[in-house]
Amino acid sequence: DTGVSQNPRHKITKRGQNVTFRCDPISEHNRLYWYRQTLGQGPEFLTYFQNEAQLEKSRLLSDRFSAERPKGSFSTLEIQRTEQGDSAMYLCATAGFLISTDTQYFGPGTRLTVL
Amino acid sequence: TQLLEQSPQFLSIQEGENLTVYCNSSSVFSSLQWYRQEPGEGPVLLVTVVTGGEVKKLKRLTFQFGDARKDSSLHITAAQPGDTGLYLCAGGRIQGAQKLVFGQGTRLTINP
Numbered sequence: 001d002t003g004v005s006q007n008p009r010h011k012i013t014k015r016g017q018n019v020t021f022r023c024d025p026i027s028e029h030n031r032l033y034w035y036r037q038t039l040g041q042g043p044e045f046l047t048y049f050q051n052e053a054q055l056e057k058s059r060l061l062s063d064r065f066s067a068e069r070p071k072g073s074f075s076t077l078e079i080q081r082t083e084q085g086d087s088a089m090y091l092c093a094t095a096g097f098l099i100s101t102d103t104q105y106f107g108p109g110t111r112l113t114v115l
Numbered sequence: 116t117q118l119l120e121q122s123p124q125f126l127s128i129q130e131g132e133n134l135t136v137y138c139n140s141s142s143v144f145s146s147l148q149w150y151r152q153e154p155g156e157g158p159v160l161l162v163t164v165v166t167g168g169e170v171k172k173l174k175r176l177t178f179q180f181g182d183a184r185k186d187s188s189l190h191i192t193a194a195q196p197g198d199t200g201l202y203l204c205a206g207g208r209i210q211g212a213q214k215l216v217f218g219q220g221t222r223l224t225i226n227p
Contacts, residue, residue: 042203042217091157102146102207106157
């Protein structure tokens with residue numbers, strides 16, 4: 001399968017713990033996005049990478065959230081000191097080289113539950 | 116404030132009926148994407164429309180981008196139970212940003 005992959009698919013953690021999610025993009029896609037989706041809502045943008053550079057961050061991304069894409073391929077999203085309000089589906093999406101193309105392809109998501 | 120408003124938010128109809136879902140905004144987008152999402156999964160791309168007035172067909176699904184690139188519609192002909200799901204519209208390139216802006220979704224249920 002050559003689509004976007006995300007791991008783990010599900011994560012249950014206790015409040016205050018740190019969690020890290022991984023996203024592997026479609027091969028040769030240089031643009032990578034993280035979104036968060038809560039129940040009954042559409043996804044909300046968190047952050048954007050072009051190659052290894054993090055070019056945009058949402059105001060939703062508090063200081064407890066950090067994302068990296070060290071070699072311009074896979075990306076990680078870390079949440080420190082998790083809170084119950086962080087419970088959501090975390091989605092990764094990637095897009096190809098053509099900046100004029102807005103189309104993004106999503107992975108299956110990581111469902112986070114904070115107890 | 117939701118930049119993209121989808122209507123209706125919920126729709127339950129019988130198999131074989133036709134339906135239309137709307138996606139509206141006061142902002143201009145360079146493109147509009149439609150996705151379908153199953154419970155516990157990520158959104159799956161259905162179509163991208165980029166030109167004002169553009170119409171695209173995907174089997175029984177017809178997508179239209181408004182002339183002013185502020186709105187879009189999805190029409191399903193002869194709906195089938197397999198069409199059940201959450202339909203999301205997403206606007207691209209608002210104010211030059213790279214992100215997609217999503218509507219809140221339309222949850223569609225097709226009853227056999």
